[in-house]
Amino acid sequence: MASVLVLGATKRVVHWTIDCRPGAVIVTAACCLGPLACGFSFAFSLGKISTGLPTTHTYLSPAWNAYAFVIGSVVGGFFSGVVINHGRKVAFWFGIIPFSLSWTVAIFATQVWTCLLFHATAGIGAGLLTVITQVYVAEVSHPRVRGAISSTPFLAYCIGMLLCFSMAEVMARKHLAVLGFCLCFPYFLSLILCIPESPRFLIRNKPDEALVTLQWLRGTESDVSEEYHDISDSCEQEKWRFSCEDLIRPTFWRPMMVSTGLMVLFGMTGIVSFALYGFELFHDVTDTYINTDKFVLTSVYIIATTVSLLLVDHIGRKLLLLLSLTIMAASAFVLGLFLFLKDLHSVRNYFLYQWVAEIFCVLLFIFSHGIGLGPIAWVTMGEIFGSKLKWLSVSVVSAIFWSSLLAADALNHVIQRDVSTGGVFWFHCVTCVGGYIFVLVVFRELKEHRLDDITKCFTRKHDSLIETFIARV
Template identity: 25%
Template structure:
């Protein structure tokens, strides 16, 4: 007969029989997975909004609704909306909670998609709709990683945090598939409104995070939530006490906190990861995938984007499965090297074909290979991990404010990159633009190797103690 033992450090049951352990853990984590699955409908909407411009802009351009300059603005203005969505949500989740913050995201999503679908080609309404969906995207990019981190166990936080990026890639692929199916920009927008509508209904039945409940002195509610998330067979009192102890040691949040190493160190790490993520060129690549492949000599750019989107989903799932085994730093390093090499080879393709356009057909394999390697590499590390680390390394009292700052920086960089992409292609040439992105990726690798600590397998309280200097450095 199997002997089951409780491991207090991990919060998991251990069994002599591996099959018994797996079966018990599935039962224990079922409600945790359900709550996470509902929450990631937000990043699914996020990804769909990012992918929307790739099929929609060519459709609107063909109909004479947008010119090239207006298309660039339409593609980039989503980041402008997201710049404001993050800070507003940072305030909102501290005031009314993570759950309500997630539910609120649905409103600007739905309003934005309706504005686009009912615009009748009026440019101002199209931009308004895009800004609203961007605002919702900024909200999602802050609240969902925080929600997932605060409901997860240390052993599952990497997996569930990476599911955020999995959902984003699935949303992007869905937009690509709808475009490949021939849907026009109106029907694409209407489909976009369905996902957040479903999220707000289902999220109403999900729990608030235990850390937020305890921060509001609602201990009984927190114990009920922990029992729901961890399973009825788990004694959650120890976890509750650990969270309470951490909260009791915290002072009221003030601006002077940003002068303390316990906050400015994790904040600088998170900000730099966000800068490197965006200036790697990922959003420019995703927003203009159809144009990039058309320039590279593919007759059916929509089909090429579907292939890229599918590759991105597959390898983001692989990254999620290995997140808690390989660790954050190793995946960031491997991914950064892959992105550096692929950006350089994509630039090499443009260099080799600049004098003879006919060569683009013969060397199209190089552009496709470079793009796929780039997407694989980004999916393995730089897609999910900056958001995951953002949700892990800030102290609880500052998580909303600091995450809002990181989100603001991320989307500010995204706006700059997407708005200037076409101008960079003209000023630096196609090859020079991708070589610039490759250089940024290389600097990102160096930064991770020197500055980013490993957080896998650590509770949020242990990570906070590390930056406060209360834990030995060799623990990370």
């Protein structure tokens, strides 16, 4: 058994060495500077940072900042597909310019409305950049390592959040805003020097340049003729135009159902509720550092996402999703049960049980979400849609994702007010179970599939849902 595991690991390392060419690595690293800055701005809206505003404006809370950012992200995500249709590199500029300019508003903000304006504008830029980066990275990566490469923007987003929480301990709000503005400059340089246009966009009008770019991404010694012809044939068949009839074809609504379902599960399974409850638990225990709660939870999430990055192309997306949802459901059920017993005064010596049960359940849920559902939902969005309707699909899915986070937060408050805190987590447990069935029946394994092959698999004739469920169980 040990020899088999060593052989499998060695084979995976060899594949990574062959497929992760310097060109693709450089492009991916350069692209991740955008999500890094976006994560920093999102954490800036969440962190406990001195506002620097007059005392008459002390009512401004991080919740309003976060709402403004998420609403802006809904708008940016919705229009991201329209921008993508004009070129991936052009879309990057559309996102980074307003995003970077928004930091100047944060630096010189003296009124509440200017702070909210910054967070909303930064949210629009972040909504654009996150979607564009995910689509671009999926298009330029090799199929055998596409899962890992496509997970790096999500990981960079989380690292940006951790950087902001860390710097907030030693920097005032204005200085932190200056740092956020400075993070945009490396991305500007990478757009100019390191990031070429996507071959899938160039193939329409500049086929020779598309071939040169694809060859550079795969390495000079690699044979890219087959991949180039697949891309060319796909674009020739689709013509980059669509009619209303295309919206009812399986090539649109089936991948749309899969990606939308994962994005809704991202928020509705409880990541917002667990994070908020984790903040409360850490706040009750320690107040030495203002962002200890966010630092710990984000660190756990980064570790989990790193593990997911290493495993996603080895064991597949579907198995990671099922494992993630199983652990999440168990964590939500146990935490809900513990809070139910606490409300009935059946748990004594509460402080001891708090760390044994509640903190463990919260951290376990955060880890399981980061190892599966979190990154894979974004990876799937970048790779599952065909080029013809990709611009429309990613716009809708991104807007639904950010909207689901707002809905999850509102639902959390309603259930907590009308039922109980334990009822919130039992609701998320039921959602995780429903998500498990959804993934088991609907989700298709996309590991090592070419993007064009993924599109073709949705055109085949399928059995009924009942027959599919029985076969996949």
